[in-house]
Amino acid sequence: MTMPRSARLDAPGVLHHLMGRGIEKRKIFLDDQDRLDFIGRLEKLVKEDAMDIYAWALLPNHFHILCKTKKRPLSSSMRKLLTGYAVRFNRRHRRHGHLFQNRYKSIVCQEDAYLAELVRYIHLNLLRAGIIKNLRELNESPWSGHSALMANMAGREWQSRGYVLSSFGRGARGRRNYLKFVEEGVSLGRRPELVGGGLVRSLGGWSAVIASRRRGQKQVSDERILGGGDYVEGILAELGDMEKENLRVGKKRVSLKYLAEGICKEHGLSLAELRSGSRRHAVVQVREELSRVAVMVQGYSGADVARYLGVTNSCITRPLSIGGKKVR
Numbered sequence: 001m002t003m004p005r006s007a008r009l010d011a012p013g014v015l016h017h018l019m020g021r022g023i024e025k026r027k028i029f030l031d032d033q034d035r036l037d038f039i040g041r042l043e044k045l046v047k048e049d050a051m052d053i054y055a056w057a058l059l060p061n062h063f064h065i066l067c068k069t070k071k072r073p074l075s076s077s078m079r080k081l082l083t084g085y086a087v088r089f090n091r092r093h094r095r096h097g098h099l100f101q102n103r104y105k106s107i108v109c110q111e112d113a114y115l116a117e118l119v120r121y122i123h124l125n126l127l128r129a130g131i132i133k134n135l136r137e138l139n140e141s142p143w144s145g146h147s148a149l150m151a152n153m154a155g156r157e158w159q160s161r162g163y164v165l166s167s168f169g170r171g172a173r174g175r176r177n178y179l180k181f182v183e184e185g186v187s188l189g190r191r192p193e194l195v196g197g198g199l200v201r202s203l204g205g206w207s208a209v210i211a212s213r214r215r216g217q218k219q220v221s222d223e224r225i226l227g228g229g230d231y232v233e234g235i236l237a238e239l240g241d242m243e244k245e246n247l248r249v250g251k252k253r254v255s256l257k258y259l260a261e262g263i264c265k266e267h268g269l270s271l272a273e274l275r276s277g278s279r280r281h282a283v284v285q286v287r288e289e290l291s292r293v294a295v296m297v298q299g300y301s302g303a304d305v306a307r308y309l310g311v312t313n314s315c316i317t318r319p320l321s322i323g324g325k326k327v328r
Helices: 032-047 074-093 111-123 135-140 161-165 171-186 199-203 206-214 229-238 241-246 256-267 281-297 302-309 313-320
Strands: 015-021 051-059 062-069 105-109
Touching: 015 074, 015 111, 032 051, 032 074, 051 111, 051 161, 062 111, 105 111, 111 161, 111 171, 135 171, 161 171, 256 281, 256 302, 281 302, 281 313, 302 313
Parallel strands: none
Antiparallel strands: 015 062, 015 105, 051 062
16 A cells, blocks of 8 residues: 655745656666756746756756745746656657656755755765766766856856855855865765655654653654754744644654664664674664664554564563663
């Protein structure tokens, strides 16, 4: 059974991280003409006052855009962008059928907390993917917004360069500080916490979620929003009472498999090893963290977790028995 898709969030002045992929992970950009066509459509959206664009990157089989909506609903702008591009792409390459995989992904982002981080993350995609070899090549590449911020790409005045660079200082100093910030991000590698919403991503991992719960801080979250609890509440309140139905405050449980996969990924452990009953120290630690998340955050019983992991109940309940509190 498939879960119903949540409605996208949109309002004028909201920052969005947009991602779109080719169907079956196929390429959506086959040559420079394709890329220039897509960029030209982005430029047109800006000139039509539909959105401001702060960062973007074109990879062979997907794209990233960081934008702020203005006078036109996001759904309308994206329909115009993606449908127009797909029609032109199919005509040029003599193909038929869908080009993009399902719906594009849209994450509403808390601007003051994430704008600079997302600009850096999006522009470093070309380097992480091995499409360019180093930062010098990134400075010159026409296939992301970074070169425009570095003033190395003529004709990209439509990109909101001044707004982004103002976060780093004035004039040439701001550009130097921005470049240093990007350089510092190279060693950070992939940043899964920046490509989705929800409490785990906003707080930076399950450990932070547990710590927040222990402090008695129950934060509202939503899978469509990257930001703190107060920001999430404000966004949903602004968008109307119907959106309150989508609040994630721990009332809806996610599956143990989903929890286990996420925690294993954080710690570089395989799901098979976690469920093997191994007594290796690293495995025991991850098993205990999963137990804390499942019981303390998601409301599972210790017996539920033990059955999933294939261990005895005491392996789960003993580490969770704090201050004499009994865990089911």
